[in-house]
Amino acid sequence: MPSLAQADTGELQWAKISSPELVNLCDIAVAPEPRSLFAATYNSSGPEVVWRSAGEPLGKFWGSVLTLDTTSDRIILRLSPDYSRDYTIYVAEVGGYLIALSHDRGNSWEELRAPGRIVDLIVQDKDTIYIALPGGFVQKSTDAVWTWQEPVDSGLSEINMLTVAEEGMLFVGGRNGEVAYSQDGGNTFSKIPEDIGKGDVQVVADIDYSKNGVIYAATNLPDEGIWRWSLRTSTAWQQIDRATTAQNSGQCVAGLAVGSEGTLYALRLEPVNGNKGGVVRFLNPSSPNLSQIEVDSLSFGLPMGTSFDPNTVFPNTLPYLKLSGNSEDNELWAVDTANDAIYQFQDTLCMVAPTLATPGDGTTILPDCGGYIYQLGLSWLELPGAITYEVAIYRDSTCIERIWLGNSDTTGIVVSDNSSQLATGNTYYWRVRSVSPIKSQWSEVRRFAVGFGAAGICQAVVPGNGAADVSISNISFVWNPELSPTEYEITLSKNADLSNPIITTKTSLSAYQYAGALDYSTTYFWGVRITRPVSGLLAVFTFSTRATPDVIASAAWQSPSAQAKPVPLATTPNWAWLIIGICLALIAATLILIFRSRHSPRQ
Numbered sequence: 001m002p003s004l005a006q007a008d009t010g011e012l013q014w015a016k017i018s019s020p021e022l023v024n025l026c027d028i029a030v031a032p033e034p035r036s037l038f039a040a041t042y043n044s045s046g047p048e049v050v051w052r053s054a055g056e057p058l059g060k061f062w063g064s065v066l067t068l069d070t071t072s073d074r075i076i077l078r079l080s081p082d083y084s085r086d087y088t089i090y091v092a093e094v095g096g097y098l099i100a101l102s103h104d105r106g107n108s109w110e111e112l113r114a115p116g117r118i119v120d121l122i123v124q125d126k127d128t129i130y131i132a133l134p135g136g137f138v139q140k141s142t143d144a145v146w147t148w149q150e151p152v153d154s155g156l157s158e159i160n161m162l163t164v165a166e167e168g169m170l171f172v173g174g175r176n177g178e179v180a181y182s183q184d185g186g187n188t189f190s191k192i193p194e195d196i197g198k199g200d201v202q203v204v205a206d207i208d209y210s211k212n213g214v215i216y217a218a219t220n221l222p223d224e225g226i227w228r229w230s231l232r233t234s235t236a237w238q239q240i241d242r243a244t245t246a247q248n249s250g251q252c253v254a255g256l257a258v259g260s261e262g263t264l265y266a267l268r269l270e271p272v273n274g275n276k277g278g279v280v281r282f283l284n285p286s287s288p289n290l291s292q293i294e295v296d297s298l299s300f301g302l303p304m305g306t307s308f309d310p311n312t313v314f315p316n317t318l319p320y321l322k323l324s325g326n327s328e329d330n331e332l333w334a335v336d337t338a339n340d341a342i343y344q345f346q347d348t349l350c351m352v353a354p355t356l357a358t359p360g361d362g363t364t365i366l367p368d369c370g371g372y373i374y375q376l377g378l379s380w381l382e383l384p385g386a387i388t389y390e391v392a393i394y395r396d397s398t399c400i401e402r403i404w405l406g407n408s409d410t411t412g413i414v415v416s417d418n419s420s421q422l423a424t425g426n427t428y429y430w431r432v433r434s435v436s437p438i439k440s441q442w443s444e445v446r447r448f449a450v451g452f453g454a455a456g457i458c459q460a461v462v463p464g465n466g467a468a469d470v471s472i473s474n475i476s477f478v479w480n481p482e483l484s485p486t487e488y489e490i491t492l493s494k495n496a497d498l499s500n501p502i503i504t505t506k507t508s509l510s511a512y513q514y515a516g517a518l519d520y521s522t523t524y525f526w527g528v529r530i531t532r533p534v535s536g537l538l539a540v541f542t543f544s545t546r547a548t549p550d551v552i553a554s555a556a557w558q559s560p561s562a563q564a565k566p567v568p569l570a571t572t573p574n575w576a577w578l579i580i581g582i583c584l585a586l587i588a589a590t591l592i593l594i595f596r597s598r599h600s601p602r603q
Contacts, residue, residue, distance in 0.1 A: 012300060012345075012346070012347070012348065012349070012385050012437045012438060013300035013301030013345070013437075014298075014299075014300060014301040014302050014343045014344065014345045015301070015343065015344045015345070015346075016301075016341050016342070016343055017037075017058075017059035017341065017342040017343070017344065018339075018340070018341045018342070019059070019062055021041075021051060021062050021064075022039055022041060022051065022062070022340055022341075022342070023041060023340055024041050024042045024043060024340065025039060025040070025041055025335050025336075025337065025340050025341075025342070026040050026041065026042045026048075026074055026075065026076070026313045026314070026335070026337075027039070027040040027075065027076045027077045027318075027335065028040070028077065028322055028333055028334075028335055028342055029077035029078065029079050029089060029322065030079075030322050030323075030324040030331070030333050031079060031083050031084075031089070031105070031324075032083060032084045032324060033084045034054070034084075034105070035054070035058065036052055036053060036054040036058070036105065037052070037053045037054075037058050037059055037333075037342075038050060038051065038052050038065075038077050038089065038106065039051045039052075039053070039062070039342065040075050040076065040077050040091070042073045042074055042075065042313070043073065044073050046069075047067040047068055047069040047070075048067070048068045048069070048070055048073065048074075048075045049064050049066070049067050049068075050064070050065050050066040050067075050068070050075070050077065050091055050106065051063065051064055051065065052064075052065045052105075052106050059342065059344075065102075065106040065107070065109075066091060066100060066102075066106065066109055068091060068093070068098060068100055068111070070093040070096050070098055071093070071095075071096045072093055072094060072095035072096040074093065074094040074095060074313065074314055075091055075092065075093055075094065076091070076092050076094055076120070076121065076314075076318060077089065077090070077091055078090045078091075078092065078121050078122065078123045078129075079123065080123050080125060080126045081123065081124070081125065081164075082125060082126065086103065086125075086126040087102075087103055087104050087105045088101065088102065088103050088123070088126040089101070089102050089105070089106055090121060090123055090129060091109075092114070092118050092121040092131070093118060094118055094119070094120075094314055094315075094318070095117055095118070095119075095315065096117060096118065097113045097114045097116070097117065097118070098111065098112075098113060098114075099111070099112050099113065099114055099118075099121070099145050100112075101144060101145060103126065110144075110145075112145040112146070114131055114139075114145070114148075115133075115139060115148050115151070116131070116133040116134070116137070116139065116151070117133065117134055118131050118132070118133070119131070119132035119133060119134065119158075119159050119160075119316065120132040120159065120160070120161045120162050120318060120319075121162070122162040122163055122164055122170075123164075124164050124167070126144070127141075127142060127143055127144045128140070128141070128142045129141050129144075129145065130162055130164070130170060130186055131162075132154075132159035132161070132162050132172070133151060133159075134158070135157075135158070136153060136154045136155065136156040136157055136158055136159055136174075137151040137152065137153055137154065137159075138151065138152050138154050138159070138162070138170070138172065138182075138186055138189070139151040139152070140152075140185070140186045149186075152182075152186055152187065152188070152189065153189070154172045154180045154182075154189045154191075155180050155189050155190070155191040156172060156174035156175075156176075156178050156180050156191065157174070157175070157176065157178075158174060158175040158176070159172055159173070159174060159175070160173045160174060160175045160200040160201055160202075160316050160317055160318075161173045161200075161201070161202060161203070161316075161317075161318055161319050163203060163204055163205070163319070165205035165209050165210075166205075166209065166210055167185075168182075168183060168184060168185040169181070169182070169183060169205070169209070170182040170185070170186050171203045171204075171205065171215060172189065172203070173200070173201030173202055173203040173217065174200075174201050175199075175200050175201070175316060176195070176198055176199075177195035177196050177197040177198050177199060177201060177219055177224075178191060178192070178195050178201065179191070179192045179195075179196070179201055179203050179215070179217050179229075180192070181215075181231070192229060194236060194237055196217050196218070196219060196224065196225070196227045196237055197219040197221055197224035197225070198219070198221055198224070199219030199220045199221035199224060199252075199317075200219060200220045200316055200317035201217055201218070201219055202217065202218050202219070202220075202253055202254070202255055202256045202266075202317070202319060203215055203216070203217040203256065204216055204217075204256040204257060204258055204264075205258070206228075206258060206262070206264075206285070206286050207258050207259070207260065207261070207262040208262065208286065212230060212232070212286055213230045213231040213232035213233070214228055214229070214230045214286045215228065215229055215230075215231070216228050216240075216256055216258075216264055216285065217229070217237075217256075218253035218256060218266060219252075219253060220252045220253060220254060220269060220311070220317040221252060222250040222251065222252055222270075223245040223248060223249070223250060223251055224245075225239045225241055225242070225245050226239065226240055226241045226244075226253065226256075226264075226266055226280070226282075227239050227240065228240055228285065228286070238290075240282065240285060240290065240293055241266075241280065241282075241295065243295065244280060244295065247275060249274075249275045249276050250270050250276060251268055251270070251276075251280070252268060252269045252270050253266050253267065253268060253269070254267050254268070254269035254308055254309060254310055254311075254317050254319075254320045254321070255267035255308075255319045255320045255321030255322075255334070256319070256321065257321045257322070257323040257332070258323075259323065259325060259330040259347075259350060259351075260325065260327075260330075261330075261350060261351050262284070262285070262286065263281060263282065263283055263285075263330060263347070263350045264281070264282040264285040265279050265280070265281055265282075265298075265321060265323065265330075265332060266279065266280040266281075266282075266321075267279055267308050267320055267321035267332075267334055268280065268308070269307065269308050269309040269310070269311070269317070269320070270307070270309075271304075271305050271306065271307040271309075271338065272299055272302045272303065272304055272305060272306040272307070273304055273305070275297065277299060277302065277306060277307070277308070278297055278298050278299030278302055279297075279298040279299070279321070279332060279334075279345065280295065280296070280297055280298070281295070281296045281297075281298055281347070281350075281438065282294070282295055283296075283350065283439060283441065294439045296438040296439055298332070298345055298347075298438065300437060302343065305338060305339070306336050306338065306339065306341075306343070307336060307337055307338040307339075308320055308321075308334040308335065308336060308337070308343075309337050309338070310335075310337065312337045312338070313337055320334055320335060321333075321334055322334065325347075327351070328348070328351060328352075329346055329347055329348045329350065329351065330346075330347045330350055330351075331344060331345070331346050331347070332344065332345040332347065347438075348384065348385045349383070349385055349386065349434055349438055349439070349440040349441075350440075350441075351441070352383065352440055352441060353383070353432075353433060353440055353441040353442055353443045353444070354380040354381065354383045354386070354389065354432045354433065354434065354440065354443045355380060355381040355383075355443065356379075356380045356381075356431075356432065356443050356444060356446050357379040357380050357381055357411075358377070358378070358379045359377075359378070359446075359448050360446075361446040361447060362446075362447060362448070362449070363448045363449070364448070364449045364450075364451040365448055365449070365450055365451060373415070373422040373450055375414055375415070375416060376414065376415040376422065377412065377413075377414050377415075378391055378412065378413050378414075378415065378430060378432075379411055379412035379413075380411055380412070380432050380443065381411060382411050383434055383440060385434070385437075386434035386436070386440060387409060387434075387436045387437055388407055388408070388409050388434070388435050388436035389407065389408050389409075389411070389413075389432055389433065389434055389435065390405065390406075390407055390432065390433055390434075390435040391405070391406050391407070391408060391413050391415075391430065391431075391432050392404065392405050392430065392431060392432075393405075393415065393421075393422075393428050393429070393430045394428065394429045394430070395426075395428065395429075396429065397429050397445060397447065399429060399431065399442075399445060403421045403422075403428075404421060404422075407435065422450055423450060424450045424451065424540045425450065425496035425498075425525070425540050426449070426450055426496075427447055427448070427449045427450075428447065428448055428449075428450070429445050429446065429447045430445070430446055430447075430448070431443045431444065431445045431446070460478075460479055460526075460541040461478040461479055461480060462476050462477065462478040463475070463477070463541075463543040464543070465541040465542060465543075466541075466542060466543065467543040467544070468543070468544045468546075469544070469545075469546045469547075470543045470544065470545050470546065471545070471546065472517050472518040472519065472520060472545050472546065473516075473517045473518070474513070474514075474515070475513075475514045475518070476511065476512070476513050476514075477490060477492075477511065477512045477513075477514065477526060478510065478511040479510050479511075479528055480510065481510035486508065486532040487506055487507070487508055487530070487531045487532035488506065488507050488508070488509075488510065488528055488529065488530060488531065489504065489505070489506050489507075489528070489529040489530075489531045490503070490504070490505060490506075490507065490512050490526065490527070490528050490529075491503070491504045491526065491527050491528075491529070492504075492514065492524060492525075492526045493524070493525050493526070494522065494523070494524060494525070495525065496525050496540070496542075498525060498527050498540065502516070502518075502524075503516070506531060518545050519545065520545055520546060520547060520548040521544070521545060521546075521547050521548060522544065522545050523542060523543070523544045524542065524543055524544070524545070525540055525541070525542050526540070526541055526542075526543075527540040527541070
């Protein structure tokens with residue numbers, strides 16, 4: 001019976017799928033809903049077989065859905081990009097002419113022939129396919145292999161693989177470091193003028209290709225690098241993995257794939273051993289700033305000697321990395337040709353980021369008595385799959401000027417700012433991500449401000465912090481003294497960071513008398529620093545001066561009419577109200593008598 005060895009729930013590592021039926025594995029295809037896994041095996045003395053596994057767990061039970069007696073004894077599997085709707089899968093004989101296709105998930109098949117020996121096959125939709133032929137030619141069918149258009153020269157001497165992007169966009173990886181492309185559905189081809197190396201090329205389009213024109217390419221030769229090119233702006237290839245190739249680990253690429261959110265994966269074909277083999281993962285691969293591309297190596301759970309090498313099965317380096325997934329994660333699939341096994345890796349951190357908890361966005365934090373924050377607690381919610389988090393604090397909201405970096409294996413960290421970076425009167429920005437076992441996306445960016453005044457014993461006495469209506473002349477500055485200083489420096493400025501100071505002077509006392517005059521209705525900031533022994537800025541305080549005398553006089557002055565006392569209303573005496581009441585009663589009685597006399601019946 002087939003067996004499935006999977007990683008523990010929540011662990012990020014490769015899971016192995018093996019089965020007695022899957023002998024001489026040569027290719028796989030992972031179908032979305034309805035979810036199923038197809039595998040192809042070859043046999044030098046019998047027919048090639050296509051197997052299908054459905055249900056959960058995927059890979060536990062297998063059944064044969066197609067046998068195909070080929071001449072070359074090698075077949076590949078290709079799904080329609082819209083498989084979840086059209087249920088279409090193609091099987092092609094590499095080095096031969098046979099093509100089989102199914103429009104019902106492999107339940108029934110048609111067997112047809114290609115016009116030439118197949119190097120590779122790619123599916124654009126259920127009826128439209130391209131095949132690569134010897135000599136660098138590409139041929140197209142738009143009616144599910146029944147008829148073929150004339151072959152078109154790609155401009156390459158030989159083709160390694162094909163891939164499609166959006167409708168009508170076709171890319172060709174050559175066998176000598178070249179890349180060609182067609183923007184009109186394979187009618188004409190253009191070659192990128194610069195090559196990336198000498199080996200078999202893998203090429204794939206960026207997820208935002210329609211906007212940025214970016215493609216990625218790599219070869220199967222050691223340490224030739226992974227490169228990108230924009231068909232809109234590039235004049236030269238740009239390498240995105242210099243740190244990896246600088247290790248001289250012998251990286252050879254046998255497949256490139258891009259997730260729906262933009263993550264780039266590169267399958268390494270050399271056997272797993274230390275820093276060799278596995279998959280290289282790139283977050284933000286299209287970022288204009290190369291420093292913002294985040295690289296990880298995915299080899300967790302792969303036994304030493306695991307080899308994702310298609311060259312042991314096929315005459316060229318056909319794409320061997322298959323990608324599936326959903327809105328929450330990417331699933332990577334590859335064939336271990338050395339051990340007849342299928343490996344699957346579920347990347348649950350490529351689309352998510354930690355959720356920040358405290359402090360809340362825009363929080364103002366009081367400094368210690370020295371005017372700085374020396375103990376700052378930051379926290380966030382647990383991110384499933386993450387082991388170690390990285391926390392960064394910046395001076396700017398674009399997160400370029402970083403001033404602090406720390407790691408935590410819990411969902412919180414205490415910033416111990418011995419370097420005195422978090423100064424009073426400034427705003428800072430922070431964010432968090434997972435860095436182990438692999439990187440996640442960065443969290444949202446939050447900000448906090450370091451307030452004025454201090455949380456400790458160092459306090460302004462005169463003028464008090466936040467004081468208003470302060471005199472503009474003969475101002476005394478007094479603060480609580482620190483222990484054993486021999487000299488202070490006081491600075492007065494209109495700016496919170498004490499730039500462009502009005503005064504900067506030294507004193508041996510914890511007080512200073514300013515002899516100059518300040519402006520009316522103005523906010524000022526003053527700070528005190530110990531200069532002997534050197535200790536840095538103690539605290540920054542603020543106050544506002546009184547309004548101008550003209551404004552005060554205007555507010556105090558009132559017109560004579562406004563100052564006159566109001567004349568009370570005359571009061572009606574009680575006897576007058578009594579007479580008025582009697583008169584009203586007599587009038588009412590008279591009206592009643594008149595009414596009755598008019599309506600009494602005649603005798």
